[in-house]
Amino acid sequence: MSLYKVTIDTIEIEVEPGTTILNAARRIGGKVVPPTMCFYSKLKGSGGKCRSCLVKVAQSSEKDPRPMPKLVASCSTPVQDGMVVENITSPEVVEARKAIVEFLLINHPLDCPVCDQAGECDLQNLTYEHGLSSQRYEEERITFERIDIGEKIQLHMNRCILCYRCVYVADQITGKRVHGVLYRGDHAEISTYVSNVIENDFSGNIIDVCPVGALTDKTFRFKSRVWFTKPMNAHRNCSKCAGEVVLWESGEDILRVTGRKDQYGELEHFICNECRFEKKKTSDWIIEGPRKIKHSSVISQNNYEYINPAENNDGNLGIT
């Protein structure tokens, strides 16, 4: 099987047939990688919902050099041999992405000062990097009541961008589906049947996969802002999961426990609810050391690790 040659933003790379444009771009890395809000490499079937990874295909393949008629979602479009893709080099894509951000924010309440996700929110990063600072939408936003999904998880449907990641987690990780999307279009909402609260050991991962503040940890609600807490890598012997987590500490207290996220904001391991919600004492964990957070993230504010931050900044926001 021969490799396919793809050109993304003038950078050439050879990938296996069947690779998506997004994964090919991730192989290159850096600024070439399109942003993702719904695609999650660890969740089968995810992607294609948020449209923030749209790219322009200037040449479909070696044999058929015509450009694709519309911008395509890079997370769900497989590469072809000789494909030429334009991401940040195409003004059309840059413009489309601004529109996507505006579209995602139509019903978003912009309550970042209240939201616990602020500071590590993918939507904030996307807006900051690719969006406009103004909005044309003037109508009333759709509002929902807060819903408790179990004792430990809270759903703020107002903030949801309907990426379906949590639904895929419920489908694929927890096995038993008690959590899904009701209604259609702008009435769509993530919901659960309150009577069968999600009791699966891995249900807490829907908090970590949520790119916005729609699903948040109730035990951390309004405790602190993420940039006031110190992230520490830690592990413990857990019979259910890998037990490798990040502790978010303030002084001696562990305010919350999350999984470790890679440079694309995806979990390295899904962690169990016992690790996430029950083990809130330093003595429960073996602490490895402070977690490296990208210098561009607000979480590393006032951490003067580098003498020259520009040299250690890869230009992306968010958590590494």
Next chain:
Amino acid sequence: MQSLTNRSKVVSDKKMTFMEKIYLPAIIKGMMITITHFFSKKTTISYPEETRPFSPVYRGMHVLKRDDIGRERCTACGLCAVACPAEAITMIAAERKAGEENLYREEKYASSYEINMLRCIFCGDCEEACPKEAIFLTNRIVEAGYQREPFIFTKNELVEPLDPAKRIDVSKRQTKAVLEFKKNGNLPHNK
């Protein structure tokens, strides 16, 4: 040795003339300068009976604003604290309970908000960072003191009084663009 600058003067010990010897002209010349200062405008004022006019954007003691119906605007988002170069601001957030809607504007509020005035450098970055128009610097002066403890200002000192007559006017500190923005009642920020 060659001098480094051309300004050095060669000292001579030549004999003084008669006029120089009696010193009187030099004394009169000096006294004239002194006397003209008696009648010139004084550069000092007798503070605190008199105060100098303040610029409307003077950066003095902070105020935590309430909105028109007396609810605290601060939602403890922590942006002022993260913007503060002196790390003078600390806060603890709490959730608004049912029945407290007339006290706090948002569902989260600052149950404790402290500014260490000894650390504060009055740069105004907190005011700049605030997304809720809650914190402003005012033209009030932080008074001197002998103890360190009272310089940690809590909500008691910072939140403006509920009485509409005693509210602290900060409208002069807001730019035209902000005042124009506030007129749009459709925006959730202004509700």
